[in-house]
Amino acid sequence: MYWGYSSKGSLFAPSESAHDEYMDITAERKPIRIVVRAAPQRLEPKGKLPAFCHLVDQEITVNTGKPEYSSFDKVLGANTTNKDLYDCLNDDMEVVQNVLDAFNSTVITYGAAFSGKSYSLLGGNADGSLEQNTTYLLFKELFAKIEEELKEKGTKFSIKLNAFEVSLEKIYDLLAPESSKKKSLKLHHEDNKLEYNIKDLSSAVVTSIDDVAKHLSDISRRTQIESRAKRRSRSHVFFKLSIEQRNVADETLKLSALTIVDLAGCDLVTKEKAKHIPSDEIKKLNTETKAFKHVVDVVSEYETKQHRNIPESSIPYRESTLTKLLLSPLIGNSLTTFLVCCSTDRIDEKDSMKTLLSAGVIRRIRTNVRPNVFGLHQKKKMTLFYEAMKTKEQNYLSRIQQLEQERDSMRDKYSGNSQGSAQSPISTELKKSEAENKALIEQLALLRSALQNGGDGKSVDAQQTGSIMDITNSLIEKSSKVVELQSSIEETKHMNFILKGKLKGIDGRDKALEDMNTKLMSQIKAHEKMIQDLLTANAAIESELDHFKEINKIRTEKLQLMEERMSKLNLGSSGQDSASSIRNNSLSASSGHTMVPIDEGKVGFGGSSWSNPSPKTTVPRNRQVSVGSIGQSSTEDGFVPRPLKKGLKLNSVRVVSGPATSPNRPHTNS
Numbered sequence: 001m002y003w004g005y006s007s008k009g010s011l012f013a014p015s016e017s018a019h020d021e022y023m024d025i026t027a028e029r030k031p032i033r034i035v036v037r038a039a040p041q042r043l044e045p046k047g048k049l050p051a052f053c054h055l056v057d058q059e060i061t062v063n064t065g066k067p068e069y070s071s072f073d074k075v076l077g078a079n080t081t082n083k084d085l086y087d088c089l090n091d092d093m094e095v096v097q098n099v100l101d102a103f104n105s106t107v108i109t110y111g112a113a114f115s116g117k118s119y120s121l122l123g124g125n126a127d128g129s130l131e132q133n134t135t136y137l138l139f140k141e142l143f144a145k146i147e148e149e150l151k152e153k154g155t156k157f158s159i160k161l162n163a164f165e166v167s168l169e170k171i172y173d174l175l176a177p178e179s180s181k182k183k184s185l186k187l188h189h190e191d192n193k194l195e196y197n198i199k200d201l202s203s204a205v206v207t208s209i210d211d212v213a214k215h216l217s218d219i220s221r222r223t224q225i226e227s228r229a230k231r232r233s234r235s236h237v238f239f240k241l242s243i244e245q246r247n248v249a250d251e252t253l254k255l256s257a258l259t260i261v262d263l264a265g266c267d268l269v270t271k272e273k274a275k276h277i278p279s280d281e282i283k284k285l286n287t288e289t290k291a292f293k294h295v296v297d298v299v300s301e302y303e304t305k306q307h308r309n310i311p312e313s314s315i316p317y318r319e320s321t322l323t324k325l326l327l328s329p330l331i332g333n334s335l336t337t338f339l340v341c342c343s344t345d346r347i348d349e350k351d352s353m354k355t356l357l358s359a360g361v362i363r364r365i366r367t368n369v370r371p372n373v374f375g376l377h378q379k380k381k382m383t384l385f386y387e388a389m390k391t392k393e394q395n396y397l398s399r400i401q402q403l404e405q406e407r408d409s410m411r412d413k414y415s416g417n418s419q420g421s422a423q424s425p426i427s428t429e430l431k432k433s434e435a436e437n438k439a440l441i442e443q444l445a446l447l448r449s450a451l452q453n454g455g456d457g458k459s460v461d462a463q464q465t466g467s468i469m470d471i472t473n474s475l476i477e478k479s480s481k482v483v484e485l486q487s488s489i490e491e492t493k494h495m496n497f498i499l500k501g502k503l504k505g506i507d508g509r510d511k512a513l514e515d516m517n518t519k520l521m522s523q524i525k526a527h528e529k530m531i532q533d534l535l536t537a538n539a540a541i542e543s544e545l546d547h548f549k550e551i552n553k554i555r556t557e558k559l560q561l562m563e564e565r566m567s568k569l570n571l572g573s574s575g576q577d578s579a580s581s582i583r584n585n586s587l588s589a590s591s592g593h594t595m596v597p598i599d600e601g602k603v604g605f606g607g608s609s610w611s612n613p614s615p616k617t618t619v620p621r622n623r624q625v626s627v628g629s630i631g632q633s634s635t636e637d638g639f640v641p642r643p644l645k646k647g648l649k650l651n652s653v654r655v656v657s658g659p660a661t662s663p664n665r666p667h668t669n670s
């Protein structure tokens, strides 16, 4: 059994690579949702609060007041119960409904050690009952909704559960029998696939919430989640319910999964913090924590730059087992919610602030979501495929438009030769400097003439001297301006050069998009042709059927005619009584006759042995008529054929005597 989001393994689901899945332009980009939950104070019962916590109506709630730490989807105060958390996940985040609508849904806890992650998702009741266990409540709601769907729409469900633990880079099956639970499992990664599979992971088929409850209690006992309270946990626990919905009425198959992940603490472990953990284990734990942060930082950075498709090679997810397993919920086809837990103790303030800061980074990530709906039959599959192609084309067109707009605005901004739009600041500057240059040239001419006058020995009066000084000053001023302008022109030229390069890049991307569009169009055309061919074939089969029906009608009429003639013949030979006895055993009798296909033309009705029977072929009393594989007469007067096999020559039948035989078998009289 494999772990993963892939729909692989189902007979009906197309084996699409998950890499394609996250590159798929039909996928909707959905931000990861963040639900923050404050834990009640553990260590400071006197009520000293960290700066980001506020006491409002006896409730400690989180508000950092800084945008980089905030903008979360929901903040739950320290007084809230697990039932409140369940309501938030179910009603506000619609975690369960999304699964029924064929979306993969994932809930992941995140926070420092002892911040209440396990308590929030898997804990609650000290007596071991599951009524405050959020995971159980979500699964229970899913089963309730499934019941409704079954009753209202007749949808058939098959559900299976997977559970495993990632501890110090090793994976352990939580549903495996006690004897093999110590055996670690291997990750399996197919080329070009986004998600990793876990080889030999067991899965339990569950038909009711009671089945799930049994497994959850069993797992809780094994992992001792409740008793982790005083010891920092070293493992990450994964639960996954995979749901397959089949609806014959709308001919759809829906595949989705609800995955719950309880991560270990995201704060770095030190020897002082965790005296019970050996140094080599501390190292491994910290490697996992850093790897997760690294992946989140890189993906979030790409998102900030608005890159739709992050090159898989640039995401450092291979650094740990955990990041390999979390890659799909982080960037793939999953509606993901992070449950960010933070302590409200002053001593943990630094860790809590770091957690909230990371939550802000995670908030920027968007996953590539689309419903996993497939057709049960070829026709429905084609319709869905066609619709997906149309959406794809539409999305490509709007992307091309968006890129063209970006390109045009860049051209307008920097080229300075925009048509119709306002002049760019650089071209205005150039015009200004041209006018100044002209004035300068005029002043130079004036200067030259003044100097010439002086050179001619004529006296230069004071007024002229003043004017020369003015011109010289202005000249100096203008020449420095010219230098300045020239360097600004150089700079502009350089910028233009860079922009041209960028535009070239955009043009290249345009070209790639256009190519992709052309490819898609040809795919759509090919599929349209396929549909057309199928329709033509269908029409041909229908007309063939009509033809067969026509033949049957003619044959029935012929048989009736033959029957009448035979009756007349028998009347002629043995009188009225024998005729009625023959009628009782006639060809139209409901059973006991053999009719076998023969070659058309060899035995026509007019020239057949029936119209001029030889002594051997006279109708015996127990003569049988059957229709071989064609059909059997069920009434006295009519011959109603069963559906016909394509290619069988139905317009060629011969009635022979005796038990059902092949046409070559010699006729025997009884």
Ligand SMILES: Nc1ncnc2c1ncn2[C@@H]1O[C@H](COP(=O)(O)OP(=O)(O)OP(=O)(O)O)[C@@H](O)[C@H]1O
Residues within 6 Å of the ligand: 038, 039, 040, 042, 078, 080, 111, 112, 113, 114, 115, 116, 117, 118, 119, 120, 123, 228, 229, 230, 231, 232, 233, 263, 264, 265, 266, 341
């Ligand atoms: N909302 C809450 N109400 C009551 N007790 C809580 C709450 N949140 C946490 N606790 C208590 O705080 C302690 C630590 O919680 P928990 O084990 O869930 O932390 P954690 O974040 O999962 O830690 P680790 O990372 O080590 O697994 C437990 O004793 C738990 O019962």
